[in-house]
Amino acid sequence: MRQRIIPYGKQNITDEDVQAVVDALRSDYLTQGPRIEEFEVAFANYVGSKYAVAVANGTAALHLCALALGVKEGDKVITTPITFAASANCVRYCGGEVVFADIDPKTYLLDINRVRELLEASPKGTYKGIIPVDFAGRAVDLERFRELANEFGLWIIEDACHAPGGYFVDSQGQEQKCGNGQFAGLAIFSFHPVKHIAAGEGGMITTNDEALYKKLLKLRTHGITKDSGEFQNSHEFASSEQQISNSGWPGWYMEMQELGYNYRLTDLQCALGLSQLGRADGGIKRRREIASDYNEAFIGKPFVKSQSGFVEGHAYHLYILEVENRFGLYNRLRDSNIYAQIHYIPCHLMPYYRQFGWKEGDLPNAENYYQNCISLPLYPSLTKGDLTFVIETILKFYQTES
Numbered sequence: 465m466r467q468r469i470i471p472y473g474k475q476n477i478t479d480e481d482v483q484a485v486v487d488a489l490r491s492d493y494l495t496q497g498p499r500i501e502e503f504e505v506a507f508a509n510y511v512g513s514k515y516a517v518a519v520a521n522g523t524a525a526l527h528l529c530a531l532a533l534g535v536k537e538g539d540k541v542i543t544t545p546i547t548f549a550a551s552a553n554c555v556r557y558c559g560g561e562v563v564f565a566d567i568d569p570k571t572y573l574l575d576i577n578r579v580r581e582l583l584e585a586s587p588k589g590t591y592k593g594i595i596p597v598d599f600a601g602r603a604v605d606l607e608r609f610r611e612l613a614n615e616f617g618l619w620i621i622e623d624a625c626h627a628p629g630g631y632f633v634d635s636q637g638q639e640q641k642c643g644n645g646q647f648a649g650l651a652i653f654s655f656h657p658v659k660h661i662a663a664g665e666g667g668m669i670t671t672n673d674e675a676l677y678k679k680l681l682k683l684r685t686h687g688i689t690k691d692s693g694e695f696q697n698s699h700e701f702a703s704s705e706q707q708i709s710n711s712g713w714p715g716w717y718m719e720m721q722e723l724g725y726n727y728r729l730t731d732l733q734c735a736l737g738l739s740q741l742g743r744a745d746g747g748i749k750r751r752r753e754i755a756s757d758y759n760e761a762f763i764g765k766p767f768v769k770s771q772s773g774f775v776e777g778h779a780y781h782l783y784i785l786e787v788e789n790r791f792g793l794y795n796r797l798r799d800s801n802i803y804a805q806i807h808y809i810p811c812h813l814m815p816y817y818r819q820f821g822w823k824e825g826d827l828p829n830a831e832n833y834y835q836n837c838i839s840l841p842l843y844p845s846l847t848k849g850d851l852t853f854v855i856e857t858i859l860k861f862y863q864t865e866s
């Protein structure tokens with residue numbers, strides 16, 4: 465028996481990463497220093513967006529997006545039940561109503577046909593937005609979602625936490641990277657250690673919309689601005705002293721213009737994120753190799769009902785099997801120190817969401833998926849030996865079982 469645990473996901477910290485954080489520690493800034501903008505610029509470059517705003521975590525990113533878009537009490541927003549709860553919760557933070565639509569059982573992504581049915585069943589204006597999720601790292605076809613959203617006047621927040629570096633191919637044959645802002649007004653990412661890029665905690669919002677970008681910067685830090693172009697109070701209020709008023713605004717002056725938060729990311733975390741971002745392409749390459757090995761190992765096996773497959777542009781945060789006897793497999797893997805995981809328990813059946821009337825049978829594809837799914841270990845530092853061990857343990861389990 466192996467002693468070492470093989471988790472489903474894991475960060476990879478190099479000496480370079482350690483040095484980057486040490487350098488930040490020894491610099492003048494632990495937070496609100498130059499590394500934040502450096503990380504933002506590098507990340508925007510990586511995903512192909514105009515702007516990026518670094519925030520405390522992915523959940524804060526979602527919350528700020530919902531605030532910036534003006535979600536308020538009674539607003540209805542559509543998302544998928546097969547996601548981390550935060551994708552839905554951000555709507556609730558603002559008092560809005562979450563409407564879950566079922567998944568496509570082949571892609572595991574929010575089914576655009578179910579979304580269309582919802583939109584067509586209500587008067588225009590009932591729904592305000594859609595939050596599709598690039599679940600497991602598979603990019604949502606946002607070109608199609610954009611067309612639908614335009615028809616009904618909706619905004620889109622792309623939850624791309626699983627998919628930095630992922631892309632889909634649009635109708636013109638162009639690769640459209642997750643978070644590039646071409647189709648979704650806002651996209652969000654997470655730097656939790658199980659995600660592609662680790663910063664301890666951390667998040668990023670990307671957009672091509674300058675007005676939203678400025679709003680997000682303000683909301684990230686208490687709703688405060690130091691940009692004199694945006695000031696609302698008078699010079700005379702800022703300082704009644706003549707010589708100051710005549711020469712512009714006093715140096716100390718700032719305004720809190722809306723109710724924001726402290727959702728900043730520290731320079732220490734940005735240093736780690738920047739260093740990690742430098743290796744992101746290599747990480748994706750390795751993730752795709754592992755996914756390809758899983759795909760080949762399990763394709764056509766009688767115990768496999770469905771699997772992630774090998775899909776162009778997939779960023780492979782997760783590799784998922786849908787299997788017979790998932791409970792038995794999960795326990796056998798645990799006994800072998802392989803900590804596979806289940807993503808996700810459908811959000812609409814969490815006790816919190818049941819109170820709004822959601823119940824079993826509402827979203828059959830998601831519920832059926834949950835009964836069979838298991839996420840296999842997948843991270844760039846997973847060794848060939850460990851990968852083989854995982855595959856063999858699964859194959860052996862079903863040989864002895866039948």
Ligand SMILES: *Cc1c(COP(=O)(O)O)cnc(C)c1O
Nearest residue numbers: 521522523548550551625654656
């Ligand atoms: C991780 C994750 C989040 C939240 O990110 P945190 O940084 O943990 O707050 C949101 N949505 C999805 C799909 C995620 O996987």
